[in-house]
Amino acid sequence: MEVQFVTDASGNKTAAIVPFEEWERMEEAKDLLEHIYFSEIIKNRQNSRPGINLEDLLNAEGLTRADLES
Numbered sequence: 589m590e591v592q593f594v595t596d597a598s599g600n601k602t603a604a605i606v607p608f609e610e611w612e613r614m615e616e617a618k619d620l621l622e623h624i625y626f627s628e629i630i631k632n633r634q635n636s637r638p639g640i641n642l643e644d645l646l647n648a649e650g651l652t653r654a655d656l657e658s
Contacts, residue, residue, distance in 0.1 A: 589610050590607065
């Protein structure tokens with residue numbers, strides 16, 4: 589894989605240019621890791637109790653259930 593760099597006026601690398609096929613593979617890998625990450629969060633929270641109930645959340649925000657319906 590040939591990577592090219594974009595530099596600023598001082599010669600500092602500011603960006604990298606990679607072949608499109610390599611970029612696609614990286615995006616697919618990131619999507620997969622994101623799905624795994626969210627699946628783990630969901631699994632960990634499925635059997636847990638909520639940290640705050642709706643009434644307490646509304647009260648903390650100065651709202652009521654009626655505010656949700658309007």
